[in-house]
Amino acid sequence: MLEISLHILDIVENSTRAGAKTVSIDIIEDTERDVLSLEIRDDGSGMSEDVLRRVIDPFFTTKTVRSVGLGLPMLAQAAERADGRFIIESKGGEGTRVAADFKLSHIDRQPLGDISATLVTLVAGNKDIDIIYRHEHNGQTYIFDTREIKKELEDIPINHVTVLNFIRSHITEGLKEIGAEA
Amino acid sequence: MDLESIVKALNLKVRSGEDKLKAEIRGGYTGDLLSDVMANSKEGDVWITRQVHQNIVAVASLKEHAGIILVHGNEPAKDTLEKAVKGGVPIMVSDLPGFEVIGRLYALMSKTG
């Protein structure tokens, strides 16, 4: 993956496949600690301990169309490559938490990529799932929450093109305001 | 051209998949970025990389590559080798830097087709 945002698409796809109703995505850029952290939480079906132990194995998948599952192994590898850590926690029936840290200044750390395009893609493809995106940059925070937007929209679906355009510029502006730079 | 001829010509050390060396090679692909290799390499390619992580075996088996050549003396990680042995994916190692491995391989393959 050239960008961390592509990993986000991949990991959130796992959440939607697990029947999540709410997905939270947190990014923290901390220049002082030299850390970029990504955390994705969902309230989907979760995993048994047995499955959880095997998810980092690229030959493990519960998909039936192929024999390899690379979403989590590739994120884990990307974090390790940038002097970071990968953590996954899950409970059957409760949900899953995936966290990856990267050393912010590491030469092999991927750029974050196009976050507004990524979130627009996620919203467009999952109108019934609530997505909460929180981005912190050296103490300043931007939050995007589809629940807030849906409240305002009343009858218009959130994946309507006008709404998606609004969302895109809202995120782009918001990230600019907090000086997001990863 | 098959893997066995490449192993001989480039003096590669075979670390796994010894029984698959008769496989016909259709082409080659070079890259260290797994998503790129997944998107652009083809079935029957020999994949030249310096990545040694076990994820390479999953990519090679998903894409049905003929085999993987690790360059610059890089050895497969322990779990990489285990996965490759189990999955019958040939991993070969060269001491030469990638540029030379690819250059020699390209010359060899364009000569013999």
Ligand SMILES: Nc1ncnc2c1ncn2[C@@H]1O[C@H](COP(=O)(O)OP(=O)(O)OP(=O)(O)O)[C@@H](O)[C@H]1O
């Ligand atoms: N958020 C999640 N909730 C429940 N199960 C999950 C979740 N994330 C992953 N899993 C389980 O872990 C397996 C491995 O996930 P991973 O993303 O690595 O591969 P995949 O989704 O199977 O395939 P790929 O991502 O390559 O398309 C999945 O098949 C699924 O069974």
Ligand SMILES: [Mg+2]
């Ligand atoms: Mg996946």
